[in-house]
Amino acid sequence: MSAGPDGAPSPADGGLFRDGGENGRLMAAFDWAGSPVGPVAGWPASLRHAVRTVLASRFPMILAWGAGYTQFYNDAYATLIGAKHPAAIGADLRVTLAEGWAALQGPVEHAMTAREASWIPQLLLLLERAGYREETYFTVSHAPAYGDDGRVAGMHAVCTEVTRQVLAERRQRLLHDVATAAGQQLGDEAATVREMTAALAGDPLDVPVAAVYLNTPDEPGLRRAAAIGCDPQALPESLSGDGRLAAAVAGLGLPGGPWGDPVTEAVVLPLSGGAGADRVGVLLVGVNPNRALDAEYRTFHELLAGQFAGAVGNARAYAAQRSRAEALAELDRAKTTFFANVSHELRTPLTLLMAPIADALADAGPGLPAGVRDQLTLALRNGHRLQRLVNDLLEFVSIEAGRASAVRVETDLAAFTAELAGVLRAATERAGLRLTVECPPLGRPAFVDPRMWEKIVLNLVANAVKYTFVGGIDVSLRAAGDAVVLEVADTGVGIPAAELPQLFERFHRVAGSPARSREGTGLGLALVRELVTLHGGSVRVDSEPGVGSTFTVTVPLGAPDAPAEGPATPSDAARGAAVTPWDDELDWSAAPPGPPAGAPRPVVLVVDDNADMRAYLRRLLSPEWTVRTADDGVPALASIAEMRPDVVLTDVMMPGLDGFGLLRALRTDPATREIPVVMLTARAGQEAAVEGFDAGVDDYLAKPFQSAELVARLRSVLGRGTRRAPGVPLPPPAPPAGPASGPVATPPRPRAPVTVGEPPAPSAPPRTVTGHWRLPSAGSSVPALRRRLRALFADAGLDDDRAYDLVLATCEAATNAIEHAQDPTEPFIDVAAEVVGGRVEIAVRDYGRWRERVASMDRGRGSMLMSAIGDITATPSPAGTTVVIRSR
Template sequence: MPADPAVGPDTGSVFAGGGENGRLMAAFDWSTTPVGPVERWPAALRHAVRTVLASRFPMILTWGPRYTQFYNDAYATLIGAKHPAAIGEDLRVTLAEGWAALQEPVEHAMATREASWIPQLLLLLERAGYREETYFTVSHAPAFGDAGEVAGMHAVCTEVTRQVVAERRQRLLHAVSTAAGRREDERDLAVRVCRALDDGLLDVPLAAVYLTGDDGGRLHRAAVTGVDAERLPAVAATAGELATVDVAGLGVPGGPFGDPVTDAVVLPLSGGSGREPVGALLVGVTPNRALDAEYRTFHELLAGQVAGAVVDARAYAAERARAEALAELDRAKTTFFSDVSHELRTPLTLLLAPITDALTDAGGELPPAVRDQLALALRNGQRLKRLVDDLLEFVSIESGRTAAVRVETDLATATAELAGVLRAAAERAGLTLTVDCPPLPRPAAVDPRMWEKVVLNLVANAVKYTFVGGITVSLRAQGDEVVLRVSDTGVGIPAAELPALFERFHRVTDSPARSREGTGLGLALVRELAALHGGTADVESEPGVGSTFTVRLPFGEPDTTAVPLPGTAAVRGAALTPWDDGPTWSDRPAAHDGVLGTVLVVDDNADMRAYLTRLLSPSWTVRTAPDGEEALREVARARPDVVLTDVMMPGVDGFGLLRALRADPGTGAVPVVMLTARAGQEAAVEGFDAGVDDYLAKPFESAELLGRLRAVLERSRGRREPAPPAPAPAPAPAGHPAPRPPRPRDERVTPTVPAPVKSATASATVWRFPSTRASIPPLRRRLRALLADAGLDEDRAYDLVLAACEAATNAVEHAQDPTEPFVDVRVAVDDDAVEIAVRDHGQWRERTASMDRGRGSMLMSAVADVVATPGPDGTTVVIRSPRPSDGGTAA
């Protein structure tokens, strides 16, 4: 139809203001299209084109049955490489790949004259050189001609691809995170992650999780999705090896249109800052989205989710393994305590019963000293029995085998009596004990034996940690509960220690106390016994002010009318106050002038001081002190010849006392002997490093202690005074070796290396053994055989084998960072002497457990001349012994 210039815009104004696309359309030869030249366009088409070009929103207009298209600059960006060829082209040709999705809504709008609204319409576009997955929100409406007929289609659209894809990927990341959860089995976690990825095949068409193993960081396939697992490597040395997988050859379809997946990325699963990766993630790339920055970021976030889940799983598994190991250790410790406690009961019975019988049957006939010693042994045996009973009871409670047997009890009277057991001990400590237990409104149902332990433990604890002031024991009824409070004005407890105070074996470190003795079970037992009654135990404390322990028990109902018999008051007191100097156990001065000299005994246990006083009195003048601080005052008052001190004491302990003595020029030479119950611990090393003269572990033999004190005193006097000439040894009886004169032990003196054996008849044998303890038995066998073949006296051979094996053991244990992991042994035998040289190849070091420090050298020195020569390349120990002449003995 010819155009009517009076109806619509003129030819020149149709494309005016249409931007770049307006200029292109103005220059386009429309006569080659079905709509013909511009001057012949109907007014409706001119108005519609002008409207489209003026809009900044993406718009397209099709006109006529051939769907000739007109569109603006905003729409041109949506079709990418199809522009500008799409101008004047048939829409069905331009968007041929997406027409299947567009045809129905376009034709529906033109046929029914009803506009459509389609959010997030999936369209396949090939605007960037590949089959692209895109999403548009589109509205299609009819375009009317001059006569009101439907002449075309008018569409307004906006691309929402980035929004749709981003939301979809976010949902997938959330699903992966939720599927991972908190799991211990990392392989199960990998399977669940891949199962979650099954719902995200548009972005992850295939995936494989590889995890590192214990074989040097190699990657092991854990889970796969989107492809048969057997088509991927089961193990890979590195992530780079996974990157060489032929993804195209797997034949995996991807994207919404089922196009083949040809690419994949391999992402390391980071183990955290500075840690090795925990695995790798192989992820297929969808063929319908470009691998742009947003896609790579998604991959990184996905790998981060999986890596974090694996790290958490491994940490959780490790934590659970540690917890199980600790639980197993705890069970083993509980079992050990139970077994040991049971095993102790029989010998304790056989110790206590005869002592008790002896004191009961013949106590009046025994000499006072013997009676006191037996009473001392009985008291401490009873204390040990109570500790064993506590251990057994705690083990029984933990295993659920103990239950409270409640009986009606006059709890006020019982509590007052129990607290009174420790009144004498409190008063001797200079404390006031106030017992405030008025009658309760009704009897309480408790287990009397358990209540005894609760009261005695709390009161004894208060006495132990209170130095000034007093202790108050009160009992009140509060509603349906009985409330016991034990308050003191003692040292108090730091706030940081309060949460763990009722845990078994917990000890408050560096807290002043009357004694360091104790098992750490008392307060734990209090809480456990209260819990067995349905009650609680709590504490309030302030350092320097004091503590209040509160036990709450329900009045309860009795279980039986039978009353369990508690222990006697004598046993209770003896078991709970080992530091207390009762009138029976007070230290008594020696009843003589002292034969050897004066010894100062320092120990916080009153019974131990009494025992040592009785033991040493026949030969020493004995003075005593309960701790290191009092000992220093005693030394200042009168310097003793020897100090015999315990290691663990309140206040100034044995090490503190030793350091103080060594730091003072006036007391630096006083010999110090230490006693300790910590055999085999670092205490020995610390003591020797601080300058202790000798060290003895408890329990000890009285003869050994007396001998060591005498030896320490003689060495001390030998250092201070010239040694008198040694008397000539008595001639040895015929047929017996002459006794070897004792050699003073002073390991600080460097001996002279003796000359090696020189004899034409000398024969030398050299062996090399690995530097391990397993080498000692073969050395012993070879050396014994060699010396026997050499015709050496059997006793002399035994001594030399013993000394050589001791030297080899030292070489194994003391050689640090050896240049060669061997111990060399050289044996030379001639008519005059036997010489054994043991050499290691490392630097000398001290063993942790030095309880036997110096004993090896004493042992070797007792049978031969021994010289140790240290050097930068190792230490050589030479053991040389004269060989007896025919018919004689060695001198």
């Protein structure tokens, strides 16, 4: 024995195991006499020195001594062999590592026989140190151990385990390969999943078998999308649940791991887009039979599942985006086709309107009364404006459809450009601006499409006039190499930098930008870009707010596509562009005769940015009222401060202070809050009217309108005896976000003027009756409500006309509640009606949040009757909205 009776090292050890830590104490207590190396006392000095060296090292070391490969190892090595320690002390190395000896035998025997040390990085070694056949990796060096006589007496090995590093690198490569495969089939969900699953086959050790199941919108459950490592038909094609999927893999008997051991375990991981997101499928992954399913292995599986979930989510998002883009493209094509069809259809009636007017002016113009001639001239010039809009739409449609092309002919571009700019000289001077045209001869022939170049120049110069209030406009043309450069610079309001990228997009307008007029289609600059592109050129803009803008068009000098038919000159349509909507060109001072001198004449202030509309309204209203005009809300306020009008007739959309801004300014000033305001606007539809009445307007009329209706409404407004009492607070203006702020009062329709005659015969006073109904929030409830209201009003004794108006107004309010209220907490509406002593009060209540109606939902102006017979109030709240109609 090597130990004394108390377990302490025996004197024969000579302190050999004293500094060997735990293993030193175990070796000191070991019965070496029964081992092939014999008692410690008989050990040669070389063995003692080798053992001492092993035990003193903190690096994993082992010594196999003699023909029996007797093992000596230190504490660091003991942790590598796991459960084989401490039985491996003094045992035969070949027995201890029997399962891995096939990999170790060669290097060990070579070191001992050839006396050459080995170096083997990442040696795959099978170990059974944790109760199963484990895949491990070691970096190891074997060296000969010499005896006292200089001959090889054993083997000395130094090793370190690198299993975790090898597995991490291998799994990282696989994750990279899977991620790379995910980006190869963007938008194709099935192809993406197949490519990613195929990439898993690159690491059969960590992923011996795998399958992906995805949900589909059209079918319940999950369907197999891809599989590797087995016959896909061996796995279920569809799943209603994933509970038995892992067990199905265990029953396949698939080989796995480095030594082909059967795969008996698998994991099923959900594929989800994140917290709260719906599950898109599951990932089935087999587990390496030679690796424990530890935390690192589970993390690797979760990362794989995350990549699949992300790829599927991205593919579906891309497909949805592509579907939306295709739908928008289809909508765009439909809109383009619609514009083309409408534009074509407009040309015939336009021709039949303009040609007779032109003929009448040409044939009988001098003999026509001045007023008639002016009206025909007004109609003709606005017909030309409409024709230009139609032509622009058609040209843009043709360009988008790919049917337009530039037909270049030799053109004296300098003279033609100067003449085109001169077309707008009169309009520029009337605006108080300076127009400078610098177009010297180019010295070389230029080839352009004259009609397209005409639109380019006129659009740019007209835009400059529209957005410039002081200073001037400079138009220049010069040759630059093989190209010609047109510049249109102004000292106008400028364009914010954030708006520049969208400036040449169709229908885009710079929000809040001051202009002489709000009129236009938003196609001008988009058309310029398209026409320049058809010439193979480019257009850019440099602008600074408050300083001005410079548009630069560069087109190649080009080559002829056809022979020129003569010098290029501005077309009739171009000359029509010289009359801009803000110009007061026509003199309409010769108004029809009005009332006799000295008769009281109410004053009407007309506010509109279109000069022709101001002139038309002045002539229309002058026979009955004194008419003053303003082209914007700001000068209108100045005019009102100078002399108070009896009524204000205003447009809504104006470049400076718009109609709503003017209305708010009047209503917030005690000195002007009682002035009636009537709005004229091109914004047709019920919501526009609701917004106006909620802001406090007295009446609202959409364009186009009948002159008789406008006159009648002005008479009605001026003839009403009721006015807002001083000090009574007015409702605040309607916020832009109509749905978020709840409903607003439904607009009234003025009643027709009362004919003076015999007073009507008195009728019996209505009786007191009440009614309350709860109806489903559906359109089918409106007819039922109509029948109940008629019965109630008949029972109350209301006259037929009043009952008819009340029924119509209430049904309109109910229809609004049904259509506007979104996600109601209760799926019905409540209607309460009460008739007491001739007073009628009706309340319509819904239980949802309101949203604004779109144009397709608009039924016209029938709802304006809601206020025709009394007062309308609306009380919005998060729980619903109540609209009350009160009539006396």
